[in-house]
Amino acid sequence: MKSPCAGLLLALLLAAAVATPAAEHAPGASAIASAHPLASEAGNEILRAGGNAFDAAVAVSAALMVVEPSGSGLLGGGMFLLHRASDGRNVVIDAREVAPRQASRDMFLDAAGNPVRGASTNTALAAGIPGEAAGLALLQSRYGKLKLAQTLAPAIRLARDGFDMYPRLQAGVGGKKAQLMQSAQAAAIWFPGGQPVPVGARVRQPQLAQTLAILAKEGVETFYKGAIAKQLVDAVQKMGGIWTLEDLAAYRAIEREPVVGRYRGATIISAPPPTSGGVALIEALNVLSGYDLNKVDGVTRKHLIIEAMRRMHRDRAVYLGDPAFTAVPVQRLTDPDYAAGLRTSIRLDRATPSAALESAPEAANAGTNTTHFSILDKDGNRVAATITLNAGFGSGLMIDGTGMLLNNEMDDFSIKPGVPNIYGLVGASANAIEPGKRMLSSITPTFVESPRGYMIVGSPGGSLIIGMVLLATLDFVDGRSAQEIVAAPRIHHQYEPDTLTYEVAALTADEVAELKRRGHDLRARDSWGNLQVVIYDAATGKVSSASDPRGVGTAGLY
């Protein structure tokens, strides 16, 4: 089902719900919103088998790798924001990739100090040491009720027996043909007989099924220290990469405290560095909390949101990186007083030129890269997970015999100060390449808790992610439904380029004219994002969920 539907009506103690915003209430219904119906169904299968939201998250992640292989994979990474109902604990599993030990600051530059075209995106050197398998194993063992063998079973079946090719995936595969054709096995899966798999035809990935089955049987050790590790290192080195067995053996998924902020009576719980998402989201909300967005006229509301986006992306570029390597001023950036200082440079009648703040290129297509899903189980456990290979299908290079694609996450580092990555994002030394360092991300898996109840939210979209979660948060606080939130037209500003991009439906002709008059440079572009939302309503006890109509996913109640 695409649209949210009513859940069970519970007898709630409303006063308690307001004091502790619904966090400890068992909603009685489960909900999953993900980017593909078969992934949502895989999660549902695990819930039906007695699993909790964390078990379901492993199943949904694994199924997405199979049916939406452009968005994520075992050789990628991501972050899982969890809420455990039994003790109210919020925690983030950081499964972000790390730079190999032989990586170096200038590894993607030529002798003249210029970036080598494609080196950080299309080669084996572009691959960070993957975190996805370690993250799933940690999630399963520490928070799940079932065993990995059980939660991976739906994905193994989907890889072995196949699923039907759909237009969005076919378009993505077509865009990555040159890279995918470099592996005989990838070519056989995606271009049998040299032609793309037709829409509706069965896609089978027997090698991936086998890899998942080995993981299920032998556990994650084999991936980082055993036979699969050796296979990965041999293949990557043969392709010109620098992975070693030591790199894989040293990888750890890390549990981190979420970042927390407030906005108009709501509590924002989101992912900390090495993603910039949570910090930037809270900074922008702090800036906006100095205005009453519902009292200003519509175009001024948008102007202010743009100015907040501009400032959060400027600080992202300057300050954010892996906290193990650089002192990220999280406290300062998320402090309301800091936001008050930022507000002093905002004029209601004029856009602030980004150059007046300091300096960063064109937001690239954010189509089928990365994926997000949101889960709530009947006991109140929650998961907001955003997982990625970086670009669609990562580098597109497959490790033969495994069915797995290499990520190209190294491009998320600042490969040279001021040089944009594929999302047009620039960075500084805080996000320069260093061995063992995690590259800065924009993923923003988030919970928003308020007297209204709570929302579980996130989206793929590279540099566009943080702004989408910001708009969704404003809409949730304003009382909009899950369906309204995912469908709402979008605007985006990322500091550099100093251009407001917008979906055509987001601005009226009058608003376009007025924003131009205030000094904004505007550009309409194709729609973006794939927001997945679950909402628990404290007043009614109802659960609702919605999957972005721009994608092919489903949101359902179970």
Ligand code: GLY
């Ligand atoms: N690879 C995209 C991100 O993590 O932001």
